[in-house]
Amino acid sequence: MTHSDQISDSDQMPRSAWLCEYLARLEDEQVMAQHGDARILAPAHRLELDPEGWATAAKVAAAMGLRHAGLWADCLDDSALAAEDRAIRMQACLEHAGDYLVLETQVPMLRPVLASQASIYPGVDRLERHAHDLTGLELTSQPDGRRWTRHQAWPEDRFPLRGDFPLAGEPVGRAPADADYPFGRVQGTGVYEIPVGPVHAGIIEPGHFRFHAMGEDVLQLEERLGYVHKGIEKLAVGRDPAGLARLAGRVSGDSTVAHAWAACQAMERATDCIVPARAQALRGLMAERERVANHLGDIGAVCNDVGFAFAHLQCGRLRERWQRRSQALFGHRLMMDAVIPGGVAVDLCDKVVEELREDHAQLKSEIVPIFDVVADHPSLDDRLMTTGVLSEADARQLGCTGYVGKASGLAFDVRRDSPYAPYDGLAMDGAILAEGDVAARVRVRMAEIGNALRWMDRLLKSLPDGPICAQLPEAEAGAMGLGIIEGWRGEILSFIRFGPDGRIARYFPRDPSWFTWPALERLIHGNIVPDFPVCNKSVNGSYSGQDL
């Protein structure tokens, strides 16, 4: 489906029933809502609100059971604007049955105050604190209110995403450790604290975990992330589309295809670029290859965390072979920089297509006996079943997607519920379980590998011919686009706004980890401290994708 198709669809179709209902309820609550230009941010609907109605809009959305898919702030403080015209624009994305709605409001930079939505949607708590730390937007009645992304690298009253903040920052000498962050306390006889990180014991990313435990049982886990904050949103400002795609490919290295695709999709939607069908198909192929590689590695790693080395070695072997094939096909073991604005950088020849199908058949026959053991092995069952249970209510409240949501009874999958090319013509099978434990998350991922392999076979059978890249048209000043992709972790949102010179003025990638990290804090309750690594691995949030 091309961008122009989407526009005509939304013009002809009656507005979704749920949206009418939502508007009616907003009216009952006296919230002033104005329908924004339907083409901006398509296929998402757009509503402009008065700042006074911001919290009420969330309350009404929650009452209707809409999912909050994240929010971000955008500083409109170009130096050409007078001080009183400068503003911060806040956007929040809601989803219902695969239909997206972006709420939008604006507050003056001179008094950037807006009500928080986090008391209604706890999943967006950290997104709000992130927005505050980077733009200076004050959120009233924010249930937490502590700093999140900011540690001690820049002062409390300076905000990196403001126009007057230089990319190089302001010299503060050595950045000290964020030693006095006020962690929540649990007190009582026999309660003790375990601080872990930021430097962890394995070959993994840095972050801090503060456990309160009694005996072996975890009473409370609090995460403190932000250690790998690299200023990606600031670095994006002023980049050209190709440069932004490169940066997006490094938001989270394990999701390089998905993030690059989401960013390119946003830019293509903002510029009405029609991406050739073959390029869309190859993007789908790469995204599914990325999914298979990561699921293989993580299934093995979960088993390894409970001392079951057999699965780890076997899955590691299959993953390595898979990555070598990616290197041969796309010139990179992780397929970095293969998705570019307007299409893809590498084409496949017919001979390779045949080899790939043999590859898939071989992997299928290899995983059957291994997954057979993983799914039914007494010592694994003993450790993985009933461990780290995330209830459906918690998963829903936090807005979890991907395998974390699917293992807790939430079937949502962008590829199925809001399909984009090439998934719109070629459906992806779903996988869903209700248990919510580590074992369920492993099983969902095993099922997803099988689904991905079958889907890729079907895709290769009818791989469209034609060019693999289109020229990205010059972006109009202020053009905005929203990319929505199902990465291997779940739904990725990517917001882009162009500046007057055709360069990027705002980029915000919303990794699914924003919602699965808080889920880890909940699912660890009542588990024993030694089970934390396996619980963590079963969720596998991205530190880099969240810290930005």
Added chain:
Amino acid sequence: MFRILKKSFQTGVVTETPPDVADAEFERIGIELRRRIDVRFSRSLAIRQVDAGSCNACELEIQALNNAYHDVARFGVHFVASPRHADALLVTGPVSRHMEAALRRTWRATPSPKFVIAAGDCACTGGEFGASYASCGAVEKVIPVDAKIPGCPPSPLELLQGLLHVLRG
């Protein structure tokens, strides 16, 4: 149990049958590395990996050093959980300002004599992220670096070559 044994026997030892040229090269470098580790580190080089702001692609490739194909342990290279047990630090990322103090402390906790290896373009030069309000721009701006392994991310083979280069130096 029989299912596991069956699969294990069927799989065999993938490490000993290099499927392509790259692996033959890996083997050759590995053996030379082993020789040098034998001499300089009494047969075991203990490495503490520190992510100082990478996008996690480097971590994936460093982890791949331990898979059945590469199995770097056979060359005497081990990844350890504490800097106190380490001979070398393998640092990735442009050193985010928020990791600056932690990296410095990790370096101080590593007993001398010690090596620091910067792995990946970000660790070597700042890479895609460079120096900014949020990152220092290279490992050598924070702690002394003995060797650099470029790549975005460096492949397992390049990582092994880089390690060999350190030991030759």
